Amino acid sequence: MMFLLEATISGLMAGVMYSLVALGFVLIFKASGVFNFAQGVMALFAGLTLVGLMEKFSLPPWAAIIATIAVMILLAWLIEFLVLRRLVNQAPIILFMATLGLAYVLEGLGDILWGSDVKLLDIGLPQGAVDWLLDDYNLYVERLEVAAAVTAVIMVVVLAVFFQKTRIGRALRAVADDHQAALSVGISLRTIWVIVWSVSGVVALVAGIMWGSKSGVQFSLSLIALKALPVLMLGGFTSIPGAIIGGLIIGVGEKWAEIYMGPIIGGAIENWFAYMLALAFLLVRPQGLFGEKIIERI
């Protein structure tokens, strides 16, 4: 029973880590309808930049984080200036392809700027098991994942306040609801895109910090996007709570599957099981758990 509890908690925690990546996808898709394939690489790029600034310029973590946020905002502006504004009114698949190209450009840029080595990321986040739980209750919970869960909660609250209570947040929601209507009331689509890509860049930084603290910052970080896809399919591409709930379901589902079904059918089923679970949900709710149901009149 204790082991099941442990597996469930670990699944929930892993799910939060997936959600951190999924949130970035949701933000951009919600505001612009663009599926940003480069989100995983943005997490990698942010992580590389953070470690690079700390190592090369001996910046303390807080200063490096602020500088990295500035870099991600600059990156968002560049993406809008060099890519997005030239593709306004293009079909979604064109914008998707542009983000595919962007992923390769960012990966190459990260390599040129900061190199391909594994980089240690230590900004003081707790590591290892929670000792008192392990010693007193024989319950294994990873401290880094607890920190990730707390961070995710804070981030969701901040994003919710930003979207609901601020002028820019309301503008973002207006653009998400109807581009034309938003433009007609004077909302600048370009400004909104820069803002939303900046926010997404900050989310990518948080994901990069958490995943980078777990395994070192290295190029395999770009593949964490693959972990976020089933979360999005399940939670819906437009829902922030969906990204969180979806992450939790995927996290627990894949851990249970690997531990209890894996030994029977050969193991290493985590990855495809997550997709299978998401596909099963899609059959019932194509828009995902919390996604907006799209009804188009012909």
Added chain:
Amino acid sequence: MNLKQLTLGLAAAAAMTGSAYAYELTVPTLDYRTGPYAPNGIPFANGFSDYFTLLNERDGGINGVKIKLVPCETSYNTKKGVECYEKTKNAGNGALFYSPLSTGMTYQLIPKVTADGIPLYTMGYGRTSAANGKVFKWVFNVPMTYWDGATVAVQYAADKSGGMDKLKGKKIALVYHNSAYGKEPIRTLEVMSKKYGFELKLLPVDHPGQEQKATWLQIRRDRPDWVFMWGWGVMNQVAIKEAASIRFPMDHFIGVWWSGSENDVLPAGAKADGYKALAFHAPGADFPLHKDIIKYVYDGGKAVDPSYKDRVGEVLYNRGLVNALWAAEAIRTGMNIHKTKEPTAAQVRDGFEALDVSEARLKELGLPGFTFGVKVTCANHKGPGKVAVQSWDAKAKKWSIVTDFYQPMDDITGPLVEEDSAKFAKENNITPRECK
């Protein structure tokens, strides 16, 4: 003959008899300097390239013939690796051998090199049964195979437990990369599990291995006595951190030689102290050869990756270095056997098959005590198969070899090699050669 003709004639004669021989030995390098496995691919590629560059700069090449490296980026992607092979096999004067540093690529390239007549040198990786030279004429995996490694890991565990008979009832878990590479030791460990009575638990980890919580929860639940790991890339770093988190004793956690580099242990910090890995050569840069590399390659401005100077001597750098060294000796041997300065791939194959790099020769080459002597024969393409165990000192941030080189258990692996190579021969209509 006027003065001009005399001058031209003398110049031509000088060019022909001088040290600069116009013919170049073509060596394709299937590197991976990009992608998720780049942190492992780069040190290896640097060591490999630096050795050949050193030979060019210090010795004028091999037997006076310069080496031309033809790099091709594979990103550790089997499909790209095969494309690289096709693209480079006719480059320059024709590829003399391939070392793809990938078991997946090796499996794809075996039929191709066999058809094209180019030696494939998979040093300590690839298809284990290629050790049988009677069947795999073009493939060499000297100095040992994964199956040798598996027998040594078990022997080490047995030594620490009080003998082979003490393995009965013990639990050994194999955490492996869910790929052709990671699955290689399973057959040997299954046979040993039956013979010595230990319980074997198989725990595959999918590429790239960033998330392994379920695997380590199972280890926590089952409490194996030993964990062996056949990992690569980020999988190693995450596994070592996870093991530390669940407080699995590091001195009972043994990685294969591809799971024992500085990259693998540094992210876990102090908690990786005592982690073990198999090894077939020394770490470090305290050898005359390394000093020459710094002098001729890095200080001479000839390095492929000049920023790497401070990391010369890391485990995977030395791995690439020794791969290049044994291959260069095979080329030299082939040139000597056939008394030529323009060897073909087939002649280099003969060089691989007559490869004999003794410890005395290693000393001459600037690597005294770096590894054991190797000798390849027609029937035995894997060489001596010896493996030691190295341990990580987290405080000093250094690997050290902590055992003598173990002999592999040929009584276990021999029949398996015969069985697997016979199966391959049958499937591919190969009649095994006679070896004297």
